[in-house]
Amino acid sequence: MIIFDEKKYAETMIKKGFQTKNKIVYELNILAKYYFYKDLNDDEVKSKIIKFCEKYIEHFNLDEWFQIINRTVFAAKRGKFITGKVVNITQKELDVIDTLEDIREKKVVFVLLVLYKFYDYKKFEVVIEDLYRLSKLNINSKTKLKILQSLTSKELIDITMGGKRWVKYSDKKGKPVITIKDFDDFVYEYELYVGTENFKKCEVCEKAIKGNSKSSTNAKKYCRKCAEENTKKNKRMWKNRSRKS
Numbered sequence: 001m002i003i004f005d006e007k008k009y010a011e012t013m014i015k016k017g018f019q020t021k022n023k024i025v026y027e028l029n030i031l032a033k034y035y036f037y038k039d040l041n042d043d044e045v046k047s048k049i050i051k052f053c054e055k056y057i058e059h060f061n062l063d064e065w066f067q068i069i070n071r072t073v074f075a076a077k078r079g080k081f082i083t084g085k086v087v088n089i090t091q092k093e094l095d096v097i098d099t100l101e102d103i104r105e106k107k108v109v110f111v112l113l114v115l116y117k118f119y120d121y122k123k124f125e126v127v128i129e130d131l132y133r134l135s136k137l138n139i140n141s142k143t144k145l146k147i148l149q150s151l152t153s154k155e156l157i158d159i160t161m162g163g164k165r166w167v168k169y170s171d172k173k174g175k176p177v178i179t180i181k182d183f184d185d186f187v188y189e190y191e192l193y194v195g196t197e198n199f200k201k202c203e204v205c206e207k208a209i210k211g212n213s214k215s216s217t218n219a220k221k222y223c224r225k226c227a228e229e230n231t232k233k234n235k236r237m238w239k240n241r242s243r244k245s
């Protein structure tokens, strides 16, 4: 599981509860870090976490959970809270990707590059399923491995004995051509860059989006977030108007 923005993640948890079934202690750690980030003190964070557990864990028993919560809050206080990260991709890097012919290889090596930069140029672990989910490629496991092997043999990527990956063509200094601030569907930024049909920029925030099918009369203009904001704004406007009339 890769969480690109823990603030966003914690805010979703507060609205909707746990986002996984089997990683809830990990999730509680993120939530606790969020409350420290919001300047709550140890006791306040602890009580927030307990309230959250009472609400979302079935048959929650504080005696059972007391140790876990204490440890989680203790670790969260010292942990790094990841939010607002930005990844820049340079022309030099895009030129290297351009030398590849297979669009699937291009997308995978782009995603690996973004991850490597997201992790501050440190070798990182990524589950193959996550990698292909982020690349938005639905292919069989044999092909998945073949693509990675091909990229390795071209000396664009590599993997350590312990299974950590990195890319060999990153460029730290070049001027950014693609800037990624929102990591939802970030591979679309690459599709937009290469000019894949039907990809465009959100008219508000310029994030890359996938348009509707050609037959649809209702052209998509905004990313999901801006579309939601827009709906909210319109609703408020209608409310105000109906109040005045």
Ligand SMILES: [Zn+2]
Residues within 6 Å of the ligand: 202, 203, 204, 205, 206, 207, 222, 223, 224, 225, 226, 227
């Ligand atoms: Zn937008």
